[in-house]
Amino acid sequence: MLAAAMVLARKDIVSFVRDRGALMLSVLVPLALVTVFGWIMAYAFGGSGGMPKVTLHVADVDQTPLSQRFLKRLQQLDMLKVVSLDVKLLPAEVTLAQRAQRLIEDGDAHHVLILPQGFELQLQAGDAPPLTMFRDPGRAMEEQMIQLALVQACMTEFGNQLMLSSMDRILEQQGMEANQIRLIRNWMSNIGTTISTFVEASRDDVPAVDAESSEPLPAAQASTDLQLDESPEVASSDGAGGSDDDSADNDSGISPQMLRDMFSQIVPVETTDVAPPNRSRQVTYQQAQSVAGMSVMMLLFALTSCGSVLLKEREDGTLKRLFAQPIERNSILLGKFLFVFAVGMAQLTILFTYGEWMFQVGLFRDPITLLVLSITWVATGGAFGLFLAAVSRSSKQAEGLASLLILMMAALGGCWFPLQLMNLPVVLEAICKSTMTYWAMTGFQGMLWNQLAWYEPKMLVALGWQWGWLIGLSALSIAFFKRNYCRG
Amino acid sequence: MAEPLLSIQGLNYRYGNRRAVVDVAFDIGVGEVLGLLGPNGAGKTTTISCIAGLLADWTGSMSFAGNPFQPAKVTGDRRRLGFVPQELAIYPNLTARENLSFFGKLAGVSANELGGAIDRNLDLAGLVDRQSERVLTFSGGMQRRLNLASGLMHAPQLVLLDEPTVGVDPQSRNHLFETLAALKHSGVSLLYTTHYMEEAQRLCDRIAIMHEGQVVAIGTPTELAVSIGQPGANLETVFLHLTGRNLRDE
Numbered sequence: 001m002l003a004a005a006m007v008l009a010r011k012d013i014v015s016f017v018r019d020r021g022a023l024m025l026s027v028l029v030p031l032a033l034v035t036v037f038g039w040i041m042a043y044a045f046g047g048s049g050g051m052p053k054v055t056l057h058v059a060d061v062d063q064t065p066l067s068q069r070f071l072k073r074l075q076q077l078d079m080l081k082v083v084s085l086d087v088k089l090l091p092a093e094v095t096l097a098q099r100a101q102r103l104i105e106d107g108d109a110h111h112v113l114i115l116p117q118g119f120e121l122q123l124q125a126g127d128a129p130p131l132t133m134f135r136d137p138g139r140a141m142e143e144q145m146i147q148l149a150l151v152q153a154c155m156t157e158f159g160n161q162l163m164l165s166s167m168d169r170i171l172e173q174q175g176m177e178a179n180q181i182r183l184i185r186n187w188m189s190n191i192g193t194t195i196s197t198f199v200e201a202s203r204d205d206v207p208a209v210d211a212e213s214s215e216p217l218p219a220a221q222a223s224t225d226l227q228l229d230e231s232p233e234v235a236s237s238d239g240a241g242g243s244d245d246d247s248a249d250n251d252s253g254i255s256p257q258m259l260r261d262m263f264s265q266i267v268p269v270e271t272t273d274v275a276p277p278n279r280s281r282q283v284t285y286q287q288a289q290s291v292a293g294m295s296v297m298m299l300l301f302a303l304t305s306c307g308s309v310l311l312k313e314r315e316d317g318t319l320k321r322l323f324a325q326p327i328e329r330n331s332i333l334l335g336k337f338l339f340v341f342a343v344g345m346a347q348l349t350i351l352f353t354y355g356e357w358m359f360q361v362g363l364f365r366d367p368i369t370l371l372v373l374s375i376t377w378v379a380t381g382g383a384f385g386l387f388l389a390a391v392s393r394s395s396k397q398a399e400g401l402a403s404l405l406i407l408m409m410a411a412l413g414g415c416w417f418p419l420q421l422m423n424l425p426v427v428l429e430a431i432c433k434s435t436m437t438y439w440a441m442t443g444f445q446g447m448l449w450n451q452l453a454w455y456e457p458k459m460l461v462a463l464g465w466q467w468g469w470l471i472g473l474s475a476l477s478i479a480f481f482k483r484n485y486c487r488g
Numbered sequence: 489m490a491e492p493l494l495s496i497q498g499l500n501y502r503y504g505n506r507r508a509v510v511d512v513a514f515d516i517g518v519g520e521v522l523g524l525l526g527p528n529g530a531g532k533t534t535t536i537s538c539i540a541g542l543l544a545d546w547t548g549s550m551s552f553a554g555n556p557f558q559p560a561k562v563t564g565d566r567r568r569l570g571f572v573p574q575e576l577a578i579y580p581n582l583t584a585r586e587n588l589s590f591f592g593k594l595a596g597v598s599a600n601e602l603g604g605a606i607d608r609n610l611d612l613a614g615l616v617d618r619q620s621e622r623v624l625t626f627s628g629g630m631q632r633r634l635n636l637a638s639g640l641m642h643a644p645q646l647v648l649l650d651e652p653t654v655g656v657d658p659q660s661r662n663h664l665f666e667t668l669a670a671l672k673h674s675g676v677s678l679l680y681t682t683h684y685m686e687e688a689q690r691l692c693d694r695i696a697i698m699h700e701g702q703v704v705a706i707g708t709p710t711e712l713a714v715s716i717g718q719p720g721a722n723l724e725t726v727f728l729h730l731t732g733r734n735l736r737d738e
Contacts, residue, residue, distance in 0.1 A: 317575025321638070324540045324571035325594040326563050487544070 025400030307385025413437025629660025
């Protein structure tokens with residue numbers, strides 16, 4: 001039995017090796033996928049830094065040394081990709097608040113932080129730094145990371161003395177006696193130690209501000225700025241001083257959530273939620289991303305499979321008879337396209353209906369936009385499927401190419417995870433933005449999450465790119481069809 | 489010979505550097521059956537592919553009923569032809585009726601005439617009783633008959649048949665012969681390629697023997713026997729005399 005099995009296996013190996021196209025693809029597909037995914041994952045979720053990178057748009061209205069220093073500190077955090085909004089470039093009729101809201105409504109930003117006029121003055125007066133935030137309330141993950149980033153930046157720049165003096169003032173205002181305030185201050189010192197440990201733990205990730213390039217702090221601020229790791233008061237009052245980071249956290253019983261709650265009390269951020277009125281509060285960004293991403297990718301697989309009917313016609317011999325019919329050759333290609341389109345629309349309808357039933361992501365809220373996006377993506381994907389069939393010499397080749405290209409485009413286009421969480425280099429970002437999957441995702445996310453209508457500028461750009469792909473792929477399909485099929 | 493329906497002069501075709509068809513010339517009259525006989529690689533299928541419009545880059549000239557004929561370039565020229573390829577070019581997941589309807593519509597049969605054309609060709613193929621069954625349930629012979637009927641839906645003046653009896657049982661082959669004879673009697677011209685001498689002898693009015701891309705002899709079986717100096721010789725003897733006894737490796 002083994003001898004017969006060996007003979008069969010040998011025959012299959014020889015056949016496989018002699019099919020050069022299939023052999024090349026079997027080697028190239030894994031290599032290409034490993035390369036692309038390795039490349040992308042190096043930037044995904046923080047890459048080697050271990051933290052996802054979140055984009056934060058910041059507008060420095062104050063434009064003072066302290067506000068600029070705070071902005072620089074934010075820029076130095078590994079977990080943030082800070083995009084500065086130049087308030088001077090705003091048209092006269094548009095307020096900064098309107099601009100921030102528009103950015104979030106269009107899905108171009110999810111958090112916009114404003115350092116308002118008087119930022120420096122208020123800090124110098126010993127008050128908490130005034131921060132104004134416009135945010136998309138559905139971006140919970142980014143919200144948490146941005147809060148952490150603000151904690152880190154404020155603690156590093158302004159020190160816990162600022163917090164303690166703020167607390168004293170608040171307690172005095174509440175009519176509390178001096179000894180009670182002292183007790184609370186001791187308790188706060190313990191918390192400060194925890195924060196100190198937290199900041200120290202993060203220090204490796206935060207490059208120190210270049211002493212030469214930094215503006216000197218104003219006198220009032222300098223007097224209150226406490227270097228946490230050098231504070232004898234903190235070190236002496238904390239029994240956990242000198243212990244490692246984890247034990248400090250554990251000993252104090254302070255969780256990151258508590259830190260965030262505490263921070264929001266001490267440095268209140270005036271927050272304005274910007275969300276489409278009809279978006280369900282139960283839907284998360286990740287859910288919307290997942291529904292859109294999987295729909296875009298799986299449809300591409302299905303359309304590619306349908307596109308291979310052209311190859312099947314050739315392999316079955318029926319194409320020869322079709323060529324002998326009194327019809328235009330391109331009508332065969334068009335017929336296949338219409339078939340693929342019809343199947344794709346049916347599949348997308350089923351996918352979306354199921355997705356809506358399972359996750360209630362509001363797919364059918366704007367049926368016209370959904371229809372426009374669906375038609376565009378199905379047509380583009382169908383043209384892609386036919387293109388693969390037109391360039392391939394066999395079904396095996398087409399399958400290999402489809403796997404390679406679809407998986408690569410899905411990863412690059414953001415079907416698997418949000419590209420916003422990656423710190424992509426310019427070249428890779430440009431490659432991502434050149435994929436048709438990226439623009440399909442932009443369109444579906446714009447509809448699902450930002451509830452944009454098809455005629456909004458951002459949606460028109462996404463549709464335009466897809467139509468560009470559609471036209472290009474159709475032209476290539478016709479050219480390869482003529483070359484590989486019609487010449488006999 | 490009757491007035492030529494199709495006339496071919498100096499037909500040449502190359503696959504890269506290899507000359508597959510070399511200066512082929514012949515006529516087919518109205519209601520005539522011309523057999524293209526030749527060993528493997530002789531150029532029979534290439535010749536028929538040029539006439540069917542499957543290959544475009546041939547040189548030479550063709551005329552149909554006295555008019556220039558460019559089937560690869562002029563869609564209307566292909567309407568004059570029926571093509572029955574060597575492969576089973578029918579759709580196994582469609583029924584016999586659906587297959588005939590599909591090819592009838594592609595061939596330009598009008599909606600008014602389509603039902604009648606389907607019934608006529610189902611009858612011709614002997615598939616009236618199985619017309620609503622999927623083709624994948626048919627025997628090889630039934631599929632061959634449907635393959636032939638699919639090329640006749642638009643009642644073409646000339647039918648090109650590329651080895652239509654390959655792998656067919658004797659009963660179905662006999663049915664095909666009867667069908668082709670009926671077509672001939674109705675005035676349809678047939679160009680028929682085959683390996684089988686007895687088929688050619690039985691069906692064809694004239695036979696063109698092809699060898700290495702060229703037509704080396706053309707005429708009735710009797711004329712061919714005379715041409716090799718062996719009057720009364722059978723077709724196989726003539727064939728071997730003209731094409732040699734070497735094995736064909738192409």
